[in-house]
Structures are given as structure tokens and as C-alpha cells.
Amino acid sequence: MSDSSASSPLYRRLDLQAKIILTLVAVIVPTFLVVTLAENELTKPILEDDLRQVGINTGKTLATEIVSSRLLQQFNAGQLIERRIQEILYTQPSIQRLEVVVRDPVTGAIKVIATNIEEDPTAVAPAELLTDTVTGEYQTDELGAPSWEVRVPIEQKARDPRGPRRLLGAVRVQVSLGVVQRVLRAVWRTTVSAAIFSVVMLILGLSYFLRKTITNDRKLREAETHNLELTEQLHEVQRQLMNTEKLAVMGQLTASFAHEIGTPLNAVGGHVQLLSEEIPATGAGVEAQSRLEIIRGQLSKIESIVKGFLQSTAKPTSQRQLVDLNQLAERTLGIVHPRIESLGVRVERSLDRNLGPVRVVPLDIEQVLLNLINNSLDSLRSKQNKRGREGLRLEIGSRRLQEGGREWAEITIHDTGEGIRKADLPNVLKPFFTTKGPGEGTGLGLTICQQLVRKYEGELRIDSKEGSWTEVTMRIPY
DSSP: OHHHHTTTHHHHSOOOOHHHHHHHHHHHHHHHHHHHHHHHHHHHHHHHHHHHHHHHHEEEEEHHHHTTTGGGTTHHHHHHHHHHHHHHHHHHHTEEEEEEEEEEETOOOOOEEEEEEOTTTTOOOGGGGGOOEEHHHHHHOOTTTTEEEEEEEEOOSSSSTOOOOOEEEEEEEEOOOHHHHHHHHHHHHHHHHHHHHHHHHOOOOOOOOHHHHHHHHHHHHHHHHHHHHHHHHHHHHHHHHHHHHHHHHHHHHHHHHHEEEHHHHHHHHHHHHHHHHSSSSTTHHHHHHHHHHHHHHHHHHHHHHHHHHHHHHHHOOOOEEOOHHHHHHHHHHHHHHHHHHHOEEEEEEOOTTOOOOOOOHHHHHHHHHHHHHHHHHHHHHHHHHHHHHHTOOEEEEEEEEETEEEEEEEEEEEEEEOOOOTGGGTTTTTTOOOSSTTTTTTOOOOHHHHHHHHTTTOOOEEEETTTTEEEEEEEEEE
16 A cells, blocks of 8 residues: 555544555555466466467368378268367367368369368369468458467378488468466356455454454453552552541540640639739729639630630530521631621621521531631631731622522621632642641641531532632532
């Protein structure tokens, strides 16, 4: 196949099996044609020479019989020789013409005494038919049909072996070469048929094995792909296991840390209470009592933080109950209200007051909302440090919707803070990944939120535009 055809768009669009079949046809068929042509060119002269030899042998046989049987001396010599000619033609169908010519001993004219061709009996044969040697001449008639014309002399031996032979006449044999053409055509048809049969069988055989090879190769690639997917899943499970182990260790450290701090806090609180009872609440003791009250207040805050640590590491004992999500959102905004005031953030509410309650553990949803709102406030504070207070806005909304054949209760928290880079969005829910600066975050808040939401077969979605806004959506089955 030529380079141009192999590089054509049609050839490139073919599949592997079609390309192989096309290549086989392009190689095998011309090869068979060349072999057939070469075979014909080699076979043709051999067959033609064989037919020439048939004519020579036939002429010699007839000439010998004429001399040995002294047929020319018979009064009905022509009839006897023609009868013998008919017998010969019956066994040699390729001979078109067989005739015997002799020289008239009286007139010396050359005449045909026996032939298988109907001719004018008065016609005189040409003198060149008489020959004293065996000759063979290749001829073609007016229709282009080839033939051999063989002339064999009829000679009578002299009594003396050394004496000259007497030329009595000649046998003229014309052998048609049509059988050669028929044989070559038969060889051509046989070879072409064999070529077609061979190509078809080869294509069928190759197609079968190629199809099996392609199928096995496809199965192998599918197995490799499946193996890669399983390997990736295994690595993901290993990463999740490592993260879970980290979370477990952190939980143990947090519990131990809270327990260790709780003991001295209780002791300090007890001593502060004793001092408060010993110092009078009048006169000079008023200022001391005020300071002791400040100390008690700070100790109470530290105690609340320690209790929060213990609650985050202990299994919640609360049971699910019907909870109004709008009330939880308002309560969470009330908790962070001092921080909102200090940052100068404008809060906008779009809460669906017709949204009914959902059955959850209140502490779980409150923890999620508190973490999400604090993240938004952190982003707003970062933007405030760079660009001032203008345009700082926090939006919180709720609604009820149908999606995916289920009914959902949805809470959306939207802020106009710094936003999240597009490259970081796929990773923000992974453990220990954070976009905050060193010392500002652990990368566990959103992970815990996601786990809490998934506990209710819900989902957490995050969308953001760097430098403009972030929107977090929490959905819980309604």
C-alpha cells in the first residue's frame, strides 16, 4: 500500500481490523496476479511446443504408414488415406487440418490426394508444400487465431542404404493453439479463484484471532483501569484512616488537656470564693470584691472553653428532636453578635418563616452554624484589614425545596469576604486543609461540619469567588 493511501483521512478513520484486511488485500491480490501472469508466460511456450511436437509426430506417423503400407500404389489411395486421416483426427481434436500432397508422375503437378478440408479437386497445391525436411511454422489466421503448420516429407528409402531417398510427397498438419488459450484461461480462473479463496480464508482467520486479541486487550485495559481505580480508592481509604487516626489522637489530647486544666481551675475558683467570703463587701473591700468578680468571670469563660473541648470529644448524649432551624440561626447570630458589631458587618436575613421543624440534635446543627458563621466573619475581618469596612455583609437564609426526588430544608450563609481560590475549593472539606494563616486555623472545622451534616444524610456545598464572596449551603432531608 502506498504512503499516500495509508495517510489518507479515510484510512486513518478505519479501525485496526479494517486496516489489516485492507493491507492484506492490497498485498496478496497483486501478488497472485503477478504470479499468474508469470506462470502464463512460462506455460504458454511449453504448451505451444508440445502441440508442435504433436503435429510433427502425427505427420511422421502418417507418412510412415503411407510408405510402409504402399498406400500410394493402391488404385483408391485417396480414400484409404482419408479414412486414416479421419481416425487420426478422432484421437487428435487439436488438429485442424491434415492432408497429403504428392507429385503427379505424369504431369509433375503437386496435388492433394487426401484431406479433411473440402477443396476444389482441380486446385493445384503450391510447390512449397513438398519439403525434404520436417518444418514447423507459427501462423495466425484472419481472425487472429494462432496455429502451427507442420510439414513432414513422405520419402521412400532406396534399396541401397547408401543410395538417395526418393521424395514421394508430404504430409501437411495444421495444429490449432486454441487449446493453449483455453488452458491458460483455465489456469487464470483457477489462480484467481484460489487467490480470492485464500484471501477470504486468511481474512476470516485473521479477523477471528484479531477479534479475540482486541477483546482480550480491551479486557486487559479495563482490568488495568479497574486496578488503578481500586488502588486510588485504597490510597484514599488510607488517607482517610490516617486523618481519622489524627482526629482520634487530637480528641484524646484535647480531653486530656481539658481534664488537666479543669483540676487547677477548680482549685483557683475555690480559693477565689474563699477570698470573696473573707473580704468585707463594704469600705475598702468593695474594690477588692470587684476585682474578684472579674477574676470569677474570666475563670467562668475558661471553664466554658474547657467544657466545650470535652463536649467536642465526647459522644453527644442528646437525642434527636424537632428543631426550628430559623431559631437555631437566630440563636447562633446572637452568640457571635459582639464580634459582628466590632467588625461593622451588616447582617441580612431571608428566613422562610413557614419552614417547619426538622428532627435533629440541636447541638449538632448549632455547632455547624457557629463554625460556618465564624468562618465568614474571619473572611470579612481579613477583607476589612485590607480594604476597610465598606461593603462587609453577611446574609443568612433558609428555605424548603424539592430536588432529586427528595424534600430538603436548606440554610445558606453568604458573605462578601475574601473568598476562596478556585484551586482550593475541591480541598476545603478535607481534614487539616486550611486557607487561614499559621496559628489561625487547624483545618478541622469544615471537616467536622461535613461529618455532622452527613449524619443526617445531608450535604454541605461551598461555592466562592476569590476576592468577592463565599456561599456555604447546608441541606438536611426535610
